[in-house]
Structure formats: structure tokens, C-alpha cells
Amino acid sequence: MLTKRDPRFDLLFEPVRLGPVTAPNRFYQVPHCTGMGYALPETLAAMRAIKAEGGWGVVNTEYCSIHPSSDDMPYPFASLWDDGDVKSMARMAEQVHAHGALAGVELWHGGQRTSNYHSRETALGPESLPTFYGPWQCQKMDAADIKALRSWHRTAALRAKRAGFDLVYVYAGHTYLIAQFLDPATNQRNDQYGGSRENQERLLREIIQDTRDAIGDACAIALRIEVTDEDGGGKEARSALLRSIAPSIDLLDVTVPDYSHEMGASRFVKEASLEAEIAHVREITGKPVVCVGRFTSPETMLSQVKRGIVDLIGAARPSIADPFLPAKIRDGRLDDIRECIGCNVCYAYDASGAPIRCTQNPTMGEEWRRGWHPERVTIAKTREPVLVVGGGPAGLEAALTLGRRGIPVMLAEASNALGGRVTLESRLPGLQEWARVRDWRVHQISKLANVERFLSSRMSRDDCLATGVRHVIVATGSQWRRDGRGLAFPAGVASYADARTATVDDVLRGARPAGAIVVFDDDNYYMGPSIAEALARSGASVTYVTSKGGVGAWMERTFEQGRMHSVLADLGVHIVVNSTVSRLLPGRAEVSCVFTGKTSEIACDAFVPVTSRSPEDDLWIELRSAGLASLSRIGDCKAPGIIAQAVYDGHRAAQMFGETEGSRRERPSVDTIEAAKL
Numbered sequence: 001m002l003t004k005r006d007p008r009f010d011l012l013f014e015p016v017r018l019g020p021v022t023a024p025n026r027f028y029q030v031p032h033c034t035g036m037g038y039a040l041p042e043t044l045a046a047m048r049a050i051k052a053e054g055g056w057g058v059v060n061t062e063y064c065s066i067h068p069s070s071d072d073m074p075y076p077f078a079s080l081w082d083d084g085d086v087k088s089m090a091r092m093a094e095q096v097h098a099h100g101a102l103a104g105v106e107l108w109h110g111g112q113r114t115s116n117y118h119s120r121e122t123a124l125g126p127e128s129l130p131t132f133y134g135p136w137q138c139q140k141m142d143a144a145d146i147k148a149l150r151s152w153h154r155t156a157a158l159r160a161k162r163a164g165f166d167l168v169y170v171y172a173g174h175t176y177l178i179a180q181f182l183d184p185a186t187n188q189r190n191d192q193y194g195g196s197r198e199n200q201e202r203l204l205r206e207i208i209q210d211t212r213d214a215i216g217d218a219c220a221i222a223l224r225i226e227v228t229d230e231d232g233g234g235k236e237a238r239s240a241l242l243r244s245i246a247p248s249i250d251l252l253d254v255t256v257p258d259y260s261h262e263m264g265a266s267r268f269v270k271e272a273s274l275e276a277e278i279a280h281v282r283e284i285t286g287k288p289v290v291c292v293g294r295f296t297s298p299e300t301m302l303s304q305v306k307r308g309i310v311d312l313i314g315a316a317r318p319s320i321a322d323p324f325l326p327a328k329i330r331d332g333r334l335d336d337i338r339e340c341i342g343c344n345v346c347y348a349y350d351a352s353g354a355p356i357r358c359t360q361n362p363t364m365g366e367e368w369r370r371g372w373h374p375e376r377v378t379i380a381k382t383r384e385p386v387l388v389v390g391g392g393p394a395g396l397e398a399a400l401t402l403g404r405r406g407i408p409v410m411l412a413e414a415s416n417a418l419g420g421r422v423t424l425e426s427r428l429p430g431l432q433e434w435a436r437v438r439d440w441r442v443h444q445i446s447k448l449a450n451v452e453r454f455l456s457s458r459m460s461r462d463d464c465l466a467t468g469v470r471h472v473i474v475a476t477g478s479q480w481r482r483d484g485r486g487l488a489f490p491a492g493v494a495s496y497a498d499a500r501t502a503t504v505d506d507v508l509r510g511a512r513p514a515g516a517i518v519v520f521d522d523d524n525y526y527m528g529p530s531i532a533e534a535l536a537r538s539g540a541s542v543t544y545v546t547s548k549g550g551v552g553a554w555m556e557r558t559f560e561q562g563r564m565h566s567v568l569a570d571l572g573v574h575i576v577v578n579s580t581v582s583r584l585l586p587g588r589a590e591v592s593c594v595f596t597g598k599t600s601e602i603a604c605d606a607f608v609p610v611t612s613r614s615p616e617d618d619l620w621i622e623l624r625s626a627g628l629a630s631l632s633r634i635g636d637c638k639a640p641g642i643i644a645q646a647v648y649d650g651h652r653a654a655q656m657f658g659e660t661e662g663s664r665r666e667r668p669s670v671d672t673i674e675a676a677k678l
């Protein structure tokens, strides 16, 4: 049923003129990677098309390489190196257009910041400085290199036009090549491209002009750029630059140099946090401005537009978590918005060279492969009821999706609240927004008459059978281990069986041991550092010992590691890396170096091992011999993992219920792709 939207939000649905083209509304999906890029063009096009269908007025590509000297292998970037690429990119543009949205492409040269693992070209830069990929340096570009670069950019812009894009980016941010020329720290040349601000800015001005010459009035030019130098200084000079180049571009996509702020995880950075830094741009340039800020609140969006901060609401993660966010505002369905939780798991997969996925949106990346849609499911052929045991993220998602498919569902939860681990973990410092995983699902389930919820209902095998259902999905979660079993100690550590040992679950449920506490992290994502932080905030003296080389090593992929390290350091947590807690001794813990085996002892009044979890699969095992028509286990009770995996597992079990499992596979063909001329 359609509800009428509050007319106040009409402002968000006004068209916005961007030079020669017009965005149909103010919802703007900024460029973001997908881990699909040139490698999975159909997968990519289908995903972007869903965003256009969901109401995003402009849908951009990820960073799109203009030439083999900017190759980011092993990360699947987009590319416009040749005609084969034009064909692939055109697929996305066509599918975005089919829903009335504009398609944009972010032309990219990484300069010093490229791996070139595939092309084996020497990286280029304003000066010969270390690349970000290994102990080697880039080549200082001479006049001929700069001339070649300009011609590659121009050619790529022409290809973009041929591929049907409406918006072409000049990408001068995120420490890539044009930003390297702009920044006084990385550009200390003494020719006409360096030495003075005017010279440092020359390449940007030339590339904007080249792009305009190439595309004429067929497409708009967007400029992605930071409002300061990389070190946060030089704001006045940057403002003067923005003011002077504004007449030659159609849209300013502005941001800040600190990526852990721009793409900040919710534990550190809240909604609309870039406002203070970018608020001046619209006034000084007189051009349409777009900026990001993990916008999920329509009120915040409205406020930013009304106050003249931005013209367009930029979003990467909110559009991943809910591709239909604009449509839901348009149709007055604000309570249906599936808000991003700011966990950055999407980025972690991209940073692993894999297709992105999302904790909140299990269909992300599966639009082409499995044909999944974030808003629609296939109505089931069967009406046989299903019992879902466990109301954590996997069970909630399974119950919701089964319910939407029209299947009668009984959802039984042992405790007196839904949410499982999400409820517990969202109480950790900074993680309140993670509760959205539970809240959105519980609310959506409450709209379904065919999903019954039973709290405080711990189900035995006999209880399950007494319901009379023939189909059971077990989603009973997992428990953190006390015995230390994990990567470092596969068999566990006998001395951990000590009254001083508290499990992660004890701490999550409120235990706050005092004195000298040792946290041993062999899990190496957020749980170890979060437990250390929670205990330190309650006044304990904490030593955090990790088997890896840094705090919460996997947090590097979610772009949280640096800030997490700083939080623990600021709280006075003693950080010990590349070490294990090899034994508990009276009043002390023995710490061993993972490389040398050398040991030392530290004070230990209480100990929390964060090593691995034990699946709670007893019920599933007992039910295997019960003669049910179908039985499955999902989420942590199958294999403990991250919340995104649990949600995906629950969604998949529900989508596949009564269906034949299957998915499409996209792979490179044997067609020879014309080699780009160097």
C-alpha cells in the first residue's frame, strides 16, 4: 500500500541541472568500487541497475582506469582501455538509463598509487616516490609522459561518451595522480607542473579542458576533489582553486583527505560529519555540490539541502545497504528504509579483491548471479509451515524472507529478546548503530501476519516435533570458547581452565572484572579490541595481546584499524603484538613471541580469551534423526562468522526453500581484447 509522502520531502525530488544534463532528483550514488569492475561486467551492470530502479537519480561507476599504466590488480577496478571495455561499460550505462537515471563514470589514473601487477608498467608520479604496494618507486613523469597522460584521459573521455555516460569525472582526490600533482608534499617539481601552486594546479586545469574538448556538451563534467591538501592544510589555496575552476565544470563532488573520516565506520564517525569542512564550497563556487556523510535520515538530507550545504545527497554505503532508499522516501515509507550500520564490511570485501557484500543487504552482489532483488522475492509454491529456531541475525532474516514468500513461519527464540549476538554486540562501545540489523528485521516481521514470534522458548527436539512442522531451520548461534582453541592453539590451552578466565559472552552480558586484565586476541577482527576497550572504559588496567602484527588485524580491511589502535592507546591499554598468551600462572600470564617463542610474564587478575567460537548445533544434530521433510542449519550454528555471513545464510535458506539451488557464473571469455597502445 502506498502512503503519500510528506510534502516537505518534495525538495529531495526536484531535478538538478548539471551543465548539459539534468539529474531527475537529488539522490546521487557517488563512485564506489564493487570488487566486480572489468572482471564481472554483467554482475556490475545488474547491481547498478537495481540502484537506478530504487530511485537514485545518478548512478556512478567505481574508479575507472584510463590506461594500463593505472592498473590496480588484484582489485577489480573498472576500465576504459579499449573498445572491449566500451562494450562492458555501455552495459551498465544502458541498464541505468532504463530506469531514468543518469550514468556517471569516474575516470581514474592512480599514478604513484597503482600496483600495475598485471600490466607491469612502471608506476607514474609527479616525482619518484615509493608506491603504496611494495619496496619500489614510481617514475617521475617528464613532459612527454604528461602529454601522453593527457591524451589517455582524453581518449578515455571519448570512450565514456561512446559508452553512453552522461557524466564524466575528473578524479582529483584520494591521493591518486592528479591529487599527487596538486599536493605540495608529493609535488616538489621545478618545472611548469610544480614549484608554485599555479604550476601544481596546471595538470588539473589541462585535464579539465581536455575532457571538455573531448565530450563537448554531450556530458557533464564532475570533479571529485578534497577541500584541503592531504595534510589538512592549504584550505585557502584549495578554495581559490575551486573558485577559479568552477566555471569549467558542472558539479563539485567534494570530500576530505582523511578516508577514515570520509568513509568512517559508525563506531567513530556519525552521519553528516563532513558538513563543517565542506559547507563553504557551494557559496564560493556557485556550482552544484554533492557530498557524502552516510546519509540515511531523510530529515538530515532535507536539512543539508535547505541550508544550502549541498544540492545532491551523495551516498555510497547507504545505497548499498538500501538500493531503494530514495523510492521509500518518495513513497512515504520511511520506516522501511534499511539503514547502513557503518560496519564497512562492504569495503572489506572490495579490499580483498572480492565482490562487495553488505551486512544489511544480503542481495548486494547477487542481483545477476542469483537474480535476487532487494525488495522482491518469489512467492513460494508451498504453504507448508517452517519453524525457525533462533532469533539472531540469521534466524530473523530467514523468518522475514520466508514470511515475505508467503510461508507460515514460527520463530522461536530462547531468550526474552530478539537479535541474538547483534543485541549483545551493539552494546559494545560505539556499536549502537549495529542494532539496526535487528530493529529493521523485527519491524518488517511485525508487518507480516504469517510470521509468529515466540520469545523465552528454548526448543528441545521434542518441542520442535510437538509443533507438528515438517520443516525446521536451526539458527541457534554460537558461544565464545573459554579453552583457547583457535588458530594459535588448535588444541586449546589447559591452564585457561582457571577461575580468572571470563569468556567474551560473559563480558558481553555485563561481566566487568577488575584489576589487571589480559585480553588475548587470536580472532583478530573487532571483538578483541572492543572487549579491551569496554573493560578499559570501565576502569580496568588492560593488556591487549594479539597473535597478529597490529590491533584487530582484519580491521585494516574495514578501514578501522588505525583509529581502533588510537582508541586503545588513548585509553592506556598496553598493546602487545605478535604474541600469544601461552599459559596462565598464579597471578600472572605468560606471553610468548609468535616468532621466537621467547616468553615473559605480565600481571593477570582476570583473563579474556578471544580465540574462536563453538557452534551451538546440538539441536540440529538431535533433529537429524527425527524424520523431518527438511532440516537445515544457518549462520553461526553452522559456521561462526561475521554478521554479514549470518544474514546472507538466513536469506539464502529462505530464498531456496522449496526451490532448486542454483546460480549463474560470469567468467572472462576467450574473445581477444584489443591491446591498448602504450
Ligand SMILES: Cc1cc2nc3c(=O)[nH]c(=O)nc-3n(C[C@H](O)[C@H](O)[C@H](O)COP(=O)(O)O)c2cc1C
Binding pocket: 030, 031, 032, 033, 034, 062, 063, 106, 174, 224, 255, 262, 263, 264, 292, 293, 294, 295, 314, 315, 316, 317, 318, 346, 347, 350, 356
Ligand atoms: C566499498 C566502497 C568502495 C569505494 N570505492 C570508491 C571509488 O572507487 N572511488 C571513489 O571516489 N570513492 C570510493 N569510495 C568512497 C565513497 O565514494 C564515499 O566517499 C564514502 O563511502 C563515503 O560515503 P558514504 O558515507 O555515503 O558511504 C568507496 C566506498 C566504499 C564503501
Ligand code: SF4
Binding pocket: 316, 317, 318, 320, 321, 339, 340, 341, 342, 343, 344, 345, 346, 347, 357, 358, 359, 360, 361
Ligand atoms: S556492509 Fe555495513 S557499512 Fe557497508 S553498506 Fe552494508 S551496512 Fe553499510
